[in-house]
Structures are given as C-alpha cells and as structure tokens.
Amino acid sequence: MKILPGGICQAGTTRVNKTGGWRNFKPVYNYDLCIKCKLCELLCPDSSVIPREDGFFEFDYDFCKGCGICENECPKKAIDMVLEEK
Amino acid sequence: MPRENKLDKEKMVVVEGSYAVAHAVKTCRPNVISAYPITPQTHIVEDLSQFMADGEIPNCEYINVESEFSALSALVGSAAVGARCYSATTAQGLALMHEVLFNMSGMRLPTVMTIVNRALSAPINIWNDQQDSISQRDTGWIQLYAEDIQEISDMTAQAYKISEDKDVLMPAMTCMDGFILSHVYEPVVLLEQDLTDKFLPKYEPEYTLDPKDPLSYGAFADPNYYTEFRYLQEQAMQNALKKIEDVANEFYDIYGRYYGGLIDEYRTEDADIIIMAMGSVIGTVKDVIDKLRNRNVKVGLLKVRAFRPFPADAIRNVVRDAKVIVTLDKNITLGLNEGALCTETKSILYNTDINVPVIGYMLGHGGRDIKVDTIERIIDEAHEVIRNGIKTESQFIDLREEIL
Amino acid sequence: MKSLLAPGHRGCAGCCDAIAAKFALMGTGEDCIVINPTGCLEVMTTPYPETAWDVPWIHSLFENAGAVASGIEAGLKALGKKDKTKVLVLAGDGGTLDIGIRSISGAFERGHSIIYVCIDNEAYMNTGVQRSGATPYNASTTTSPAGKVSFGNPRPKKNMPEIMAAHGSPYVATTSIGFPKDMINKVKKASEIEGPSYIHAHSPCTTGWGFDTSKTIEVAKMAVQTGLWPLYEMENGEITKVKKIGKNVKPVDEYLKMQRRFKHLFTMEGGAEEIAKIQAIADKNIEDFGL
DSSP states (O other): OOOOTTOOEETTGGGGSOGGGGOSEEEEEOTTTOOOOOHHHHHOTTOOEEEOTTSOEEEOTTTOOOOOHHHHHOTTOOEEEEEOOO | OOOOOOOOGGGEEEEEHHHHHHHHHHHTOOSEEEEOOOTTTHHHHHHHHHHHHTTOSTTOEEEEOSSHHHHHHHHHHHHHTTOOEEEEEOHHHHHHTHHHHHHHHHTTOOOEEEEEEOOOSSSOOOSOOSHHHHTTTTSSOEEEEOSSHHHHHHHHHHHHHHHTOTTTOOOEEEEEETTTTTTOEEEEEOOOHHHHHHHSOOOOOSOOOOTTSOEEESOBOOTTTHHHHHHHHHHHHHHHHHHHHHHHHHHHHHHOOOOOSSEEEESOTTOSEEEEEOTTHHHHHHHHHHHHHTTTOOEEEEEEOEEESOOHHHHHHHHTTOSEEEEEESSOBTTTTBOHHHHHHHHHHTTSSOOOOEEEEEOOGGGOOOOHHHHHHHHHHHHHHHHHOOSOSEEEOSOOGGGO | OOOOBOTTOOOOTTOHHHHHHHHHHHHHOSSEEEEOOSSHHHHHHOBTTOOOBSSOEEOOOSSOHHHHHHHHHHHHHHTTOTTTOEEEEEEEHIIIIITTHHHHHHHHHHTOOOEEEEEEOSSBTTTTSBOOTTOOTTOOOSSSOEETTEESOOSOOOOHHHHHHTTTOSEEEEEETTSHHHHHHHHHHHHTSSSOEEEEEEOOOIIIIIOOGGGHHHHHHHHHHHTSSOOEEEETTEEEEEOOOGGGOOOHHHHHTTOGGGGGGGTSTTHHHHHHHHHHHHHHHHHHHTO
C-alpha cells in the first residue's frame, strides 16, 4: 500500500477491521418469535444486522461487538445474548 | 539568470498596490474568496468585493466570514471540493489562522493567500514588518516575498501555478509589505487576462470530495504513518524549489516580466559584500548599491524571493566568493537575538566549503523607516568585518537609545 | 434503509455516535458531503488508512466545522455542483456549543445551505469525559467531579437550539437517538430546506455516562420521557411541533439512577434536594413546551 498525499482514504475500508473479537456475549435470534420489525437492524451501531431474503435477519459476527442493544430493544424478546465460547 | 524585465509602458496604469493584487486575483479566476478585514489588508478585499458586486468575477463565491480562523477554514472545504481559492490577511489575522495553516498544508490543499506584512501585538502596531509571515515558516506553506507592486501582482498568478502543481500541492503565501506596497500608488501593468488564461491552466485536482467517489479527508495517522506524511510534505517543498524557478521562466516567456525565481541578484558578480533581504527594502538597498558602486565599492544584493522552500543551493552559489554576507531582517527570533534570514543563511553555509562570515541586522520593526544612511552604515560595518573580523554577529540597528 | 457507516469502526460497543451518524445519513441519503470536526466520531471512524464512511467525508479541525461547511457549500455552488448534494455537519457538543460556536454562528448568519447535526453526549468523551457547555446540572465528569463539597457540574446545559433559532435559521429541531424515525425524518426535512438548519440530537454515551452497553437507546428514551430532553421543531423561530409525553411522563430519578454520572446524588447528603432541582428543570420543560 502506498500512501496518498494528504491522507486520503478509500470509502468503507474499516471493513478490513473485524471487531467481532471484542465480543463477550453474542446475540442469537429465536426466529419463532421474530416479527421482522427491522428495529435491530436500524439500531445496530456496527451495521452488523444483515437482512436475509426471507425477511428475517442474521448477525454479522465478524463485526458485532456484542453491545446487546438489539436484545434490549427487541419488542418480542426474539434475541438472546449468549456467552461467547472462545 | 538575471533577465531584463520588459515592462510595456503602453499598458501601465497608476493604481494602488492593493488594487493591483485584487485585479490579479480576479484575473486568476478564483472560485471561492474567503476573507476577514484587517488593516492593512482591507483594500484588497474591498476591491475584490466590488468586483463581485459588479459581476466581474464569474463562477465565484465570496464568503464574508466572521474571523480569519474561519476565512482559511472555509477554504479548506472549498479547496477539498476542487475550487480555486483565495484569501488575504496580515499579522493578528495570520496568527489566528496558525492551526489552520498546518491543517491545510497537511491535507495538501492548494490555495493562494496574500500576506500584507504587519507587526504583531503587543504593543499593538499596524505598520509593516515581516514577523507575521516569518513566524509561520514551519507551517508547510510556500512563502514568496515581493519587492514592489508589479511583482506582488504578477506573483499571484505564479503562486497559483506553483501551489496547484501536482508535484507540489502546497498552499502558498505571497507576501507584500503593509502600507509600503499595499497603500502606495505606482504605475503598473495590471495582470493581463488573455495572458493569464494562457499561463494558468484550470485547476483540476486528481482527488476531490465527491459523492460519486466518496473519499475521506483528514483521517488520523498514528505513529506508523505520521512520519511519512511529513516526509512527503518536505518532498513537495523540495519539488517546489524547481517549480518556482520554472514558473518564473514560464511567466517571463508569456508576459516578458521577471523578478528572479527563488532569488534574484543585483550587481553581485564581483561583490565583496552581499546584502540579503526580502520585500520592499530591496528598492532602498538597490539605490544605495548604485550610489556606492559609483565610488567603486564592491557591494551587491541577493534578493530572497522564496523563503519557503528556502533556496539553499541558489544562495550558496551566489555568496560563495563574497567576503561578507549581511542579512537584513524585519523580524526577530526572540531568545536568539537574530532575524530568521540571518539564522537560516548561517545554517545553509555550515558544513560546506563556503567560509564567508555572516552578520545580521534587525531593523524596520513596527513600520520604522529604513533609511539610506542606515544601509550605508551597515555597509561600512561590513567593511570593518572584512578588515578585522566579526565583533557583533547580530544586532538591532537604529535603536532609540535615549528612551531605553 | 442502507447504512452508510461501515462496520469495523473503533466506536465502543453500544456507541451513540455511530447510531447518530447512521441515522443522520439515512436522513440525507448518499448524495452528501460530511464535515466532522474533532471528537470520538472522527477518531473512531478514520484510523488511517481506513475509513468507515461510505460518503465523502472531511475532518479539518475542532473549532471550524461551520466554516469548512460554508466553504464546501460555496465551492460546490461556484463549480455548479450544489444542486442536489447536501452538506452535512456531524459534530459533538464540545465542537458545537463550546469551541466551535463562532464558526457555526458565522455559517448560520451568512445563511449557507447546510445541515448541522450536533450529536450531544453531554461531555468531551474523546478526551475522557470532561465537562462541556452541554453537560447537565449535577453530572459528575472528570473535570466537574462530585466530591465532598461538590455535586458535580454546577451549571445547566447551554440552550443551543434557541441560540441557533435566534440566528434566523429556517429549521431548528431537537431529536434523540432513542427515537430513530423522529431523527431520520428531521434530518430529511432539514435537507429539503434552503438555508442553514440545525438539529440537536441527544445521544447517551455508554462509556461517559456509565450505563450498560445495551442501554444506549433505553437511556435516550428515558431522557425524553422525563421531560429533561424535549423533542420539538422550530420553523423560522416559532415552535411548530412538540412530541407529547403526556401521562407517560417518568420522574427524573428513574433516568438519573440508570447512570453512574449521577450516582452520587443517591448517596450524598443533600442529594435528594439536588434531584428535586433536576426535577424542577424537567417540570419547567413540561410546562414551557406543553409536553
């Protein structure tokens, strides 16, 4: 990699930095309870809730830091935070 | 090489120095002008405002900012979207910009800013010296100093071409002595629009802030990267050395006017004494040299046009065979009892085979007149140095001892 | 809605800034240029050579976001590119209320078409939770710590939205990251208005305020529900819309006890009287805004 004068960066390149390793607890869906309200996707500070074709979502564990906002805000309690096994 | 400055008398008009600069700026087709009024810069921005009010600067926005800090900050944004930018300031205003100066050069954003040199407070003083721009010498801005109104006018176009060059991409200050040049009426050739359109290409930066290609500007660089950015800035300054010379020559080819590149020489060929100076004092020194040359005194002048980048090689080549170098500084590095030109000149001679003594004089502070007899006395003292060596390396001259 | 802030940034787990930035960009869409003065958001999103931004972004300095935005707007205009591109400032409370107030004041007085979003987490978080002009009454920060003779920050928050409305801004609004639709819609509305608009987004910081990373949104909602952070819109200086809390109003101690920065109010002698003063602030908001 050559640096560009002035320190210009190419868009979206933090994607090389997998922050999933920060996590102690990981969110897990209970799809039986999920109503596809999209709130988890909307609130995730790490854009780590990924929509699936069937309208449900899945977590991008490469980046999810395990903050638990999705679990705390889920109106149907369809997300559980479970201890990360390392 | 010294060249003949071919001024076309037919084209000459008598205007105020500030107007000549404002006209030059207009001719360079700026896109954004952002400035805050401060004496003695005001006439430049007033004239530009009138041009705007009269619709004479197409595709341009004038931002009446609320401070010098914002004047330059706005141009950081404008330059980053690909606009050709202009500002002007002096003294307190330039000091207030200090943080932004580093920021703009660090982001490698070209611009041109006229510095109408003035003393810094306290005590408050609105008159000329060069402490303001000299104090900003480490900020990564190219600094060019003009001798007269014609030169500062023409230097404006040159500065854009240097600053915007892809191997340079560093902002540039063009410096003119406050009041002495800014408020004086002289016959000048106003920068010609047709020639400038030929001389100065449209500014087309390789990178800009553009939603179609979303780049980030101003990321933070940790110890793994910061040094390399500083290195690249220094490389850009070194590239500017050549570019300043080239642009002066290109300017001469198109306009027929020349004031030197990095430096200029006046009667230095066989000079024992070489006086080094910057700005409007050059005129006075040339007059003294002419007078003394008639009495066979071997004295010449080395005019420093570019203070940043500092033209080490160009200066060494000129002073090599002199017997003494005299620096004139309208500034002081407090705590060193020296002006900056004195310090820098000594530094570029050390570790070389050139062994010419350097003596420095600090003068013209806060608008004090630099008189012919002061320069003559300095030259007398330089003779004394040739005869008996240096007694005082650097000193104030024309101090009013009676009030101390 | 697509997120224009990429993952991999270094924001804390549960970071309010990341959420606020994401919502703001959902309001403007991708045809925008972001100006981000110094702060957590800047540092955590752009460790060279990486950036989390999928829109053009610039950080210049701490105190000049208003001016840089002015210059970008003017530059785009001069180059004939301003038609659709929005100029969005995402600044912290320190960069807005304190060190940057001259620059934002100038930009608004001159009437540049910019959207200025203040992400207010009520202290200088990037440098380690020091007090700012937006720190609320009695909050303990590292430079306004609670102690034997102190209940923490001795002053109420500076009323920045009112200051911006006094500049003649056509659109000033308060919002909260606890109300995503409210925030996204307000930024969207601001980006459709000519001239300078100001949106003050209340943004609870897990690290600086001292609550669990999962509670960022919950705390934000509670600030609104107590009346401590009223949500309203001002158009041309007049309040045109207020988010009612009505009977769902919560007492302030429910909000305060969620946060470490107010913990001393529940343990120190005289704390109850101090909480009553904070309740009075909320009550006055409820009355003034008809919440």
